[in-house]
Amino acid sequence: MNRNFERDVLREAFSIFGPLLGIATVAGPILGGFLVDAAGWRFMFLIDIALSIAAFVAPSAYCPPARASGPPSSTYAAPDCSR
Known part of the structure; x- marks a missing residue:
């Protein structure tokens, strides 16, 4: 979600996505x-x-x-997994 939303609307996106995920978790099995x-x-x-x-x-x-x-690259770079 960090990639698709600007920082100022990211909180709003999470506030919509979170409850929907909770509702789906309960409503799906029912x-x-x-x-x-x-x-x-x-x-x-x-x-x-x-x-x-x-x-x-x-x-x-x-x-x-x-x-x-970043700028497009012609070579494949492995993802940074050092976190």
Whole structure:
């Protein structure tokens, strides 16, 4: 998130992302249990395909492209893992 949001709106982005993650953690198993009871476990495979397609398309439609942190390089540099 540090790459995609300016420093002044980063707090707002985290304040939206955090509660949504908490709600999804609670609502996911409840909704999944309801769908399995209502439609059967085989139906979950069809839902999985639709959600996978949506999860692949949504970021490209709604998220800004990542900003480069420096000039482009013609060689591959290994990530800094010294932290």
